[in-house]
Amino acid sequence: MPALEIIAVGTELLLGQLVDTNTPFIAQRLADTGIDVYAAHTVGDNRARIATAISAAPDRSDGVITCGGLGPTVDDVTRDGVCDALDTECERDEVTIARMEGFFASIGRPMRExxxxxxxxxxxxxxxxxxxxxxxxxxxxxRDGKFVACLPGVPHEMETMLAEQLLPRLRERLKTDERIVTRVLHVTGLGESEIDHRIDDVFRAGENPKIAVLAHRGVCDVKIMAKARSDARAAEMIDPVERALRERLRGHVFGSDGTTLPQAIVELLRARGWRLAAAESCTGGRIAAAITSVPGASKVFAGGVVAYEDEAKTVLLDVAAGVIRQHGAVSEETALSMALGALRRFRADVALSTTGIAGPDGGTEEKPVGLVWLAAVWPGSKRSVSTNFPGDRDDVQTRATQATLSLLWGILMSEEATIHQSRT
Amino acid sequence: MPALEIIAVGTELLLGQLVDTNTPFIAQRLADTGIDVYAAHTVGDNRARIATAISAAPDRSDGVITCGGLGPTVDDVTRDGVCDALDTECERDEVTIARMEGFFASIGRPMRExxxxxxxxxxxxxxxxxxxxxxxxxxxxxRDGKFVACLPGVPHEMETMLAEQLLPRLRERLKTDERIVTRVLHVTGLGESEIDHRIDDVFRAGENPKIAVLAHRGVCDVKIMAKARSDARAAEMIDPVERALRERLRGHVFGSDGTTLPQAIVELLRARGWRLAAAESCTGGRIAAAITSVPGASKVFAGGVVAYEDEAKTVLLDVAAGVIRQHGAVSEETALSMALGALRRFRADVALSTTGIAGPDGGTEEKPVGLVWLAAVWPGSKRSVSTNFPGDRDDVQTRATQATLSLLWGILMSEEATIHQSRT
Known part of the structure; x- marks a missing residue:
């Protein structure tokens, strides 16, 4: 298997002011492509040190990927370091100049030297x-045919360039004939240890494909990684394992290979021609933001209300003041009433709501920080759940958003099943 | 100033399965202690490669700190790598054995070989x-007096050992009496190259303090780093540079040392007792989510409407159907009317709105993907801006959110200035 080294460039990395997420991102994509990473390095914005690191790396491996230090400021010196290491000089790429002139014209800012x-x-x-x-x-x-590939340090720029421009060329250049093909199942509504427990026997069945479980906040990924000489062979190895895993995680796998929960939801809504509305208190707009991040969301998302104050719940979502007075803003009754208000106001087919205490202030003994009521209503039915989410404000908001989306996904799936059954 | 290298040990780091937060943590503490980090490296759990990395590092610097690979399993080989690099052997430390026996007895587990x-x-x-x-x-x-210090890889074990055991010894050993103090200015509404252009002369004025510019989407950080013998001396060196930078970036510095734009806005709203409302179309809830991510936002954020469909703009924000018909949903008139509707509905003191084409679909020649109208209204005044944002859906939504928050910040600052003037 070919092996590369990665060099991250940036003085702020050596000062510990920034955590380097680019190196693990590149490393992961290389692993998927069947390329080993022999070692990784971090150097400052220093021309001589960059040159030294770049000169040394390809002696141990097949080439080196750098990221960072390609910007316009005087401390961006990666390109000079590469020239020193390769004993060559820079030349201006006119195609790029033309593209940049177009870019600056489009945003209406001057292009400087x-x-x-x-x-x-x-x-x-x-x-x-x-x-x-x-x-x-x-x-x-x-001169010896080994290469130095340089990527920008801004993560989203680097990620797109890596996927679209660099990896296809590396595949060809390094003739990687063994590849690691990864399929990922995205799971909601089950914790890491519960998943671990359910798939234990599949997990232990073999080393190739290999299985790994990775937990984020509220979502888990189950990765199936096969080493093979072709995509087709890898797929043959992965398919039976995937079937076994899906069987054990039934009702919880919302997608695969990068599908997000909002994407899965938008797709299910579109399939049944439903329009969604959201009434958010403690999640503060995150549910609406998650859904509208999906291209095409406008076809299935009617809109939302962020009813942060009690008065907004009354005025914009028709929650009776008496309900809030009697049960409190954080209660099952308020959550259901908020969802119903959104359903009617937006004339939607299904509506979600959240109300809770995100913290750090506002908790009481009876209703502590982290307590959230979620609800979903749709014609003829409703669901509500309360949970005590752990963690800080961001954790509570993130987990409550995930849990609400997870609730909706479950509803859309179960209803789908009903319709499907009645047809067959 | 003495300089060290850091070596992180762990195959999972080179597979990109784990983000290395230990290296930046150690780097930051070393900087605070007045020790430079010359370079950082990551190697796998491989005895020979660990030994090679450890041998090479002290030739360039005063010593090396490793972290990871000290555990009990067969792939923990850092100590063997150190022995190889230093041409010595391991010996069992009996004091540690006694301590470990006590530890295992206390948790009631057997101590294994x-x-x-x-x-x-x-x-x-x-x-x-x-x-x-x-x-x-x-x-x-x-043999030449340079050192290899090895820390465990489990973050909380490493952090405590670094602070309590290693740093005091390094201070003594390296006789450090210098430290690096960093101050960061957060800038909005100016691009990286525009900032560079404005501060060029300050930038070039000297190496200590050193200045660095870091761009995110829509926000830039300008860092001032001073090396000095005391915090007080560092502050004396930083203060005039900060004043010079603030002068050149006047009207664009919204905070320092980690303040976010939403935090700065929540603080300004609180200071004048204003309540904010938001009417979002293309930003889909991101403005509300950004504001409500700030602890204490409930005191200044009344709420928001995500009016994704035209009908929602009419029903929930009182935008006249004729305005949308005549000017289109993406227009200055609609943006202003949305903001006004939110101002009234939430009885807020200031309201923001966004309407635009986030893409990838929905663009026309006249109104291309990326076109966004933003508006802000408050009693007696209003502002509106249109911009063509580059990039994909996520870029457009992120940048439009930043631009709207930036607009609000500018308003809150200028009004502050007015009030301030009228008082003096």
Missing amino acids: NNRKQADVPRGSTVLENSRGTAPGFIATR | NNRKQADVPRGSTVLENSRGTAPGFIATR
């Missing part, structure tokens, strides 16, 4: 276009 | 006691 510097690449490099920013990347080749 | 291995340290090392786990760390010395 320091921006032009970003179009300088080592002589003879292959330019890697930056579809999400100005600084292009490049692949430069040493 | 692989646990004993954790008490092995290179001959002649100084043992660093682990007050939060079993594996001790150690400082071993090379």
Whole structure:
């Protein structure tokens, strides 16, 4: 298996002011592509040290990927370090200049001389276009045929360039004939240890495919990784394992290979022609933001109300003042009434609501920080759940959002099943 | 100033399955102590590669700190790598064995042979006691007097050992009397290259304090880093540079040292006793979510409406159907009318609105993807802006949210200025 080294460039990384998430991201994508990472390094924005690190790495491995230091400021010196390491000079890439002029014209800002510097690449490099920013990347080749590929340090720019520009070229260049194919099942409504317990026998069945469980807040990924010489062979190895896992996690797998819970929900809503509304208190707009992050959400999302104050719950969601007075703003009754109000106001087919105490203040002994009531209503039916979420304000808001979306997904799936049954 | 290198040990780091937060933590503490980090590295659980990395590092610097690979399992081989690098052997530390026996007795678990291995340290090392786990760390010395310090990889064990055991010894050993103090200014409404242009002369004025500019989407950080013998001396060096930077970035610095734009806004709203409302279309709840992520937002945030459909704009925000018909949903008129509707419905003191085309679909020649109208209204005044944001759906939504918050911040600041003037 070919092996590369990764060099992250940035003085702020060596000062500990920024956590380097680029290196693990690149490492993960390389692993998926069947490329080992021999070692990783971090150097400051220092031309000589960058050059030294770049010179040394390909002696141990097949090449090196750097990220960071391609920006327009005087402390961005990666391209100079590469030139020193390869004993060459930079030349201005005119195609990039033209693209940058278009970009600056479109945002109505002047293009300065320091921006032009970003179009300088080592002589003879292959330019890697930056579809999400100005600084292009490049692949430069040493005299011995080993390469130095340079990516920008801004994560979303780097991620897109890696996927679209660099990995296809590495696959060809390194002729990786063994690849690691990964399929990921996304699971909601089950904790990591519960998943672990349910899939234990599948887990122990073999080393290839290998299984790994990764927990985020409120969602778990189950990864199936197969090493094989072709995608087709890998798929043959993965398929039976996937079937076994889906069997054991039935009713909880909402998607695979990068599908998000909001995407799965938008798809299910679209399939049945339903429109969604949201009435949020403690989640403060996160449910609406999650749904509207999905392209095409406008077809299934009617809208939402962030009713942060009690008065807003009354005025915009028709929650009776007496309900709040009697049961409190954080109660099952208020949650259901909020959802019903949103359902009617937006003339939606299903509506969600949240009301809770995100903290750090506002908790009492009876209703502590982390207590959240969620509800969903749709014509003829309703659901409500209360949970005490652990963690800080961000944890509570994130987990409450996930739990509410998870509730909706379960409803859409179970109803689907009913319709499906009645048809067959 | 003395300089060290850091080596993180762990194959899972090179597979990208774990983000290394230990290195930035150690780097930050070293900076505070007046020790530079020359470079950082990551190697897998491989004895030979660990030894090679440890041998090379002290040639460039005063010593090396490793973390990880001190556990009881067969793939924990850091101590062996150190022995190879220093051409010595391990010996069992009996004090540690006694401590471990006490620890296992206290938790009622048997102590196994692989646990004993954790008490092995290179001959002649100084043992660093682990007050939060079993594996001790150690400082071993090379023949030339340079050192290798090894810490465990479990973050809370590492952090305590670093603070209590290692740093006091490094201070003495390296006779550090210098420290690096950092102040960060957070800037909105100016791009990285525009900032660079404005502060160029301050930037070039000297190496200490050093200045660095870091861009996120819609926000930039300007860092001022001073090396000095005391915090007081560092502050004296930073203060005039900060004043010069604030002067050149006037009207764009919304906070310092970690303040977020929503935090700055919540603080300004609180200071003048104003309540905010939001009417969001293309930002889909992100403005409300950003504001409500701030603890205490409930005191200044009345609520919001996510009016994704035209009908919602009419029903919940009182936008006249004729306005949408005549000017379109994405127009200055609709944006202003949405904001006004939110102001009235929530009886707020200031209201924001967004309406635009986040994409990927829905763009036309006249109104392309990325076009967003933002507005703010408050009693007696209003502002509206249109921008063409570059990038994908997420970019457009993120940048539109930042721009709207930036608009509000500017309003709150200018009004503050007015009030301030009228008082003096």
